[in-house]
Amino acid sequence: MKLLITALCAAFTTLSASAADLSLMLNWTPTADHAPLYFAKAQGWYKKEGIDLNIETGKGSAATAQRVGAGGTPLGIVDLPTAMQARGKGADLTALMVIYANSPQGFYWLKSSGITGPKDFGGRKIGNPPGDAARLMWPAFAKKAGLEPTAVKFVNLSPQAKVAALKAKSVDIISDFYNEHDQKVKEFGNDLGFAPWSSVGLNVYGNSIVVNHAFLEKNKDTVAKFTAVTQRAYAACVQAFDPCLQALMAGASGLNADNQRDQWERIKTLMRDETTTKVALGAFDGARVKSDYDLVSSLIGIDKAFDPSLMFTNEFLDKKTRMTAQ
Known part of the structure; x- marks a missing residue:
């Protein structure tokens, strides 16, 4: 009987482990860049x-970082800066894997508004969500573009409302990820103005998978798997x-398959850099992480300084497994 009870307990433990819940909070609503998660699931x-x-x-990188950092959920996707x-x-968090090795951030406007580039943003309204990484990083972009950070007014918009707001001219500029580029080209044609962050010398790491560090220390095997x-x-x-798109469409609502397919083609260019193609898909370069840290520290500010090498692990x-070269 004792052996039977021991065996049953062992079986129960195994079953419990096989069904262990693990939550991951996205940066926003599901889109093509999250398709691999839905596919693997x-x-x-x-x-x-x-x-x-x-x-x-x-509800934005800032909200996800706060939630993961406080231990409210073990994993999340957050813009690295x-x-x-x-x-x-x-916030007690560590990055495990980079998705966007290149910054996906960009600003969009209508050429008919008289804007020719970032130098003309002063006095204009930028529409984006309050928790958006572009809004948090705006001081860095502004300084690189030769503007005062207070030169623009931000208007709160949901991600889904950005294009409509620009079309209605209730805002002058919107921020968005490059993977959504094709949608705007189709909507606005030759009237569309666009400036990627790299145009002012900003190419920081973008969305990355982060883990609560305390959770990592206690659950290394689970995190590794x-x-x-x-x-x-x-x-x-x-x-x-295609199989990943099918999984995404089945797991998330309100998406257009053609739009998501277009997005993925853009996303692949954002995933590709010297480190992800030669070291490992998803790998961080320590020198780039330090450069991003120095930029954030000098142009925006970090409340309490820390060693940037502790911000990530490639372990x-x-x-x-490497990113394709093309």
């Missing part, structure tokens, strides 16, 4: 590693996106 890859992944909608600012305020599956999923979606990435 639909394929049962996480479940096979003992992870029952719950994907939560986010925003994660740095949050860590400077006491999650990271390995996620890296593998992104690599699979680079090779063939759980498979070096044999």
Whole structure:
């Protein structure tokens, strides 16, 4: 009887482990850049590693960084400079894998408004959500563009309302990720003005998967398995996106398949840099992380300084899995 009870307890423990809940909070609502997560979940890859992944909608990088940093959820997707600012305020988080090795951030306007570039932004209204990474990083962009950070007025908009607001001219400029570029080209044609952040010399790391550091220390095996599956999923979606698109469309509502397919083509260019193609897909370069930290510290400010090398780890990435060169 004792042996039977011991066996049953062991079986129960195994079953519990195989169904362990793990939550990940997105930066915003699901789009193509999150498709690999939905694909791996639909394929049962996480479940096979003992992870029952719950994907939560986010409300901006700042909100997700705060939630993960406070231990409200173990994992999240956050723009890396925003994660740095949050860590400077006491958020306990570490980046596990970069999704956007190049900054996806850009500003859009209508040429018919008289704006020819960022130098003309002064006195204009920029529409974006209050928790948007572009708003948090605006002081850095403004200084690089030769503007005072107070030169513009921000108007609160949901992500879904940006294009309509620009079309209605209730705002002069909107911020958005480059993966949404095709949608705006179709909407505005030759009247569309665009400036990527790189046009003023800003190419900081973008969306990255972060983990609560205390959770990481107590659950290294789970975090290692999650990271390995996620890296593998992104690599699979680079090779063939249709199965990933199908999983995304089944797992999220209100999406247009053609738009998401267009987005993924842009996303692949954002995923690709010297480190992700030669070291590992999702890998951070320590020198770039330090450069981003120095930029955030000098142009925006970090409340409490920390060693930027502690902001990330490449420990759980498979070096044999690399981003394609083209």
